[in-house]
Amino acid sequence: MKDADARALLRALFDAALAAARPATCLAPYIAKxxxxxxxxxxxxxxxxxxxxxxxxxxxxxxxxxxxxxxxxxxxxxxxxxxxxxxxxxxxxxxxxxxxxxxxxxxxxxxxxxxxxxxxxxxxxxxxxxxxxxxxxxxxxxxxxxxxxxxxxxxxxxxxxxxxxxxxxxxxxxxxxxxxxxxxxxxxxxxxxxxxxxxxxxxxxxxxxxxxxxxxxxxxxxxxxxxxxxxxxxxxxxxxxxxxxxxxxxxxxxxxxxxTPQRSLDAAAAVAKAHGVDVVMLGDNLEGEARELGAAHARLAIDTAQRGGKPVAILSGGETTVTVRGKGRGGRNVEYLLAQAIAAGGTPGIWGLSADTDGVDGAEDIAGAVFTPDTLARARAGGCDPQALLDDNDGHGFFERLGDSLITGPTRTNVNDFRVTLIAP
Structure with missing residues (x-):
């Protein structure tokens, strides 16, 4: 899959998740009754x-x-x-x-x-x-x-x-x-x-x-x-x-x-399947340290890529945590995604998106970010040390340098974090 196509699909899944939680839509049947x-x-x-x-x-x-x-x-x-x-x-x-x-x-x-x-x-x-x-x-x-x-x-x-x-x-x-x-x-x-x-x-x-x-x-x-x-x-x-x-x-x-988060994940899954992509649903209630979950999902993606076959989208929601020990700005979605990119190690055919559905990852006016198979290579070519920025809790700084931050503006809804890893070997 071409990088532009993968990025477009990731964004389409995120947009579908947001649309399912728009107040004007989800409140309508209750207001009518x-x-x-x-x-x-x-x-x-x-x-x-x-x-x-x-x-x-x-x-x-x-x-x-x-x-x-x-x-x-x-x-x-x-x-x-x-x-x-x-x-x-x-x-x-x-x-x-x-x-x-x-x-x-x-x-x-x-x-x-x-x-x-x-x-x-x-x-x-x-x-x-x-x-x-x-x-x-x-x-x-x-x-x-x-x-x-x-x-x-x-x-x-x-x-x-x-x-x-x-x-x-x-x-x-x-x-x-x-x-x-x-x-x-x-x-x-x-x-x-x-x-x-x-x-x-x-x-x-x-x-x-x-x-x-x-x-x-x-x-x-x-x-x-x-x-x-x-x-x-x-x-x-x-x-x-x-x-x-x-x-x-x-x-x-x-x-x-x-x-609910699960309804939004289901909406994203429907879009993935319509694009001929198989879906692995990990659940809407994942918690724990963001960097640890990111690394675990990278290992799952690598294993999936090695098996080959049709493209696969791994979907999950929930709310991870970040224990801020460095001088960075935190942000659980960018911390998750940076850890995932590092653990994926540039494996071909793996892309990821992680974002907060409210449009704000922590205290930032940035929803999250996207990583690609060449994220680490681009970062290092620009003199950036991914592990050092992760250690400093500076996922926002990392993805901003690459131009891969995901900025939505106010979404006016909130069904927690949305995560998708796309494997298209």
């Missing part, structure tokens, strides 16, 4: 897809509504009846804190005749940042930065976030009683656990204050003194826990998954 309540309809939301979700509701549902959602800077939409606020991600800022406070106030005082429609997607944990009593935004920012560098997975990070929040871990739904609460979720987490997506503001929480303390201890994170005291007080029973499964206060809460 939604009946207006006797009272008011209040729309609230948070996440990188929340503004696009709000726009879809406005465009497709003709009944009266009002509301407020908070999304990442650059991910806003123009809405007439739902206010859109843009704030910082992945480290929260004061705009996000203020928006979260306004949302929390807005859901209180509703009646049993009212409907609270919650639009939650990945990124909500940082964007819906309302510190628990006794904590400040600075406290949460410090812990967030430490967690992002630690190598903690998303379940562990959100365990901590829920127990430092006044709104996450089901507390938003409790505040909205006695209204009917309907949550539409776009999943960006392994196994589509609703309690992890956006730190579960409307979902019962299976984790505890003690679990949050254990995460900080595991990754040797020394939190600000007020954070440590808050978690210790919670573990000792001096602060009320988040609502747990079986809590009757959540009986009138309905949660629906409107888009």
């Amino acid at each position: 939604l009946q207006p309540p006797k009272g008011r309809t209040i729309v609230i939301g948070a996440g990188k897809a929340s503004a696009a979700m709000a726009r879809a509701v406005e465009d497709q549902w003709p009944h009266p509504l009002e509301g407020l959602v908070v999304t990442r800077y650059g991910y806003g939409e123009t809405c007439k009846r739902i206010e859109i606020v843009e704030a910082a991600h992945p480290v929260p800022d004061d705009k996000g804190r203020q928006a979260a406070g306004r949302i929390f106030e807005r859901v209180q005082g509703l009646s049993a005749d009212d409907l609270l429609l919650c639009l939650i997607s990945g990124g909500a944990s940082a964007l819906l940042s309302l510190p628990a009593e006794g904590l400040t935004l600075s406290d949460k920012q410090n812990v967030n930065r430490a967690l992002l560098k630690s190598g903690a997975n998303i379940v562990e990070m959100n365990t901590v976030r829920k127990h430092l929040s006044a709104i996450k871990g089901g507390r938003l739904a409790i505040a909205a009683q006695p209204a009917r609460v309907l949550s539409w979720l776009i999943s960006d987490v392994p196994n589509d656990d609703p309690g992890v997506i956006g730190s579960g503001p409307t979902v019962a929480d299976k984790t505890t204050f003690a679990d949050a303390l254990a995460v900080l201890a595991k990754y040797r994170i020394d939190p600000p003194a007020p954070v440590l005291k808050h978690l210790q007080d919670g573990a000792a029973g001096r602060i009320e826990e988040t609502p747990k499964p079986g809590d009757r206060r959540l009986n009138d809460v309905e949660t629906i998954m409107v888009a």
Whole structure:
């Protein structure tokens, strides 16, 4: 297969995955079935897809509504009846804190005749940042930065976030009683656990204050003194826990998954098969260190190439981690891909793409990158040492030098990472 054809096919698979998770498309069947309540309809939301979700509701549902959602800077939409606020991600800022406070106030005082429609997607944990009593935004920012560098997975990070929040871990739904609460979720987490997506503001929480303390201890994170005291007080029973499964206060809460990583992978697989490419599906919930997974997938690709036969696309999703030890900018997709390129060693007929479906790999406005059979040769010819850049956690710098970064701009959706390795010997 020619390089240009391989690159075009990789991008076509990624675009198909994105299209399957577009809010206007994936919300349509649920909006069509939604009946207006006797009272008011209040729309609230948070996440990188929340503004696009709000726009879809406005465009497709003709009944009266009002509301407020908070999304990442650059991910806003123009809405007439739902206010859109843009704030910082992945480290929260004061705009996000203020928006979260306004949302929390807005859901209180509703009646049993009212409907609270919650639009939650990945990124909500940082964007819906309302510190628990006794904590400040600075406290949460410090812990967030430490967690992002630690190598903690998303379940562990959100365990901590829920127990430092006044709104996450089901507390938003409790505040909205006695209204009917309907949550539409776009999943960006392994196994589509609703309690992890956006730190579960409307979902019962299976984790505890003690679990949050254990995460900080595991990754040797020394939190600000007020954070440590808050978690210790919670573990000792001096602060009320988040609502747990079986809590009757959540009986009138309905949660629906409107888009998932697996559905996006299936859409990409359909495009690959239409191009005469066999598909190996590794699953939508792969985790672990990005560089280790990249090396493992390179070995699988080499083995597949050696067997010959038809072209093969190896697809996977999930959320890996990067333990930042160097001076680079991190980014789990570029770290995965650089490690994969090194392990593939320039084997002919192997290409790869790895990108975050939200268009942001870490804190970069770059979704990910592409590697080709001649990636290492081109890098070394330009005086670049691939292994040294991997050791420095500088995958972004590596692919930028080659012109192989994948830049999408705001996708306004988020179904986690998308990875494809194409073998066409």
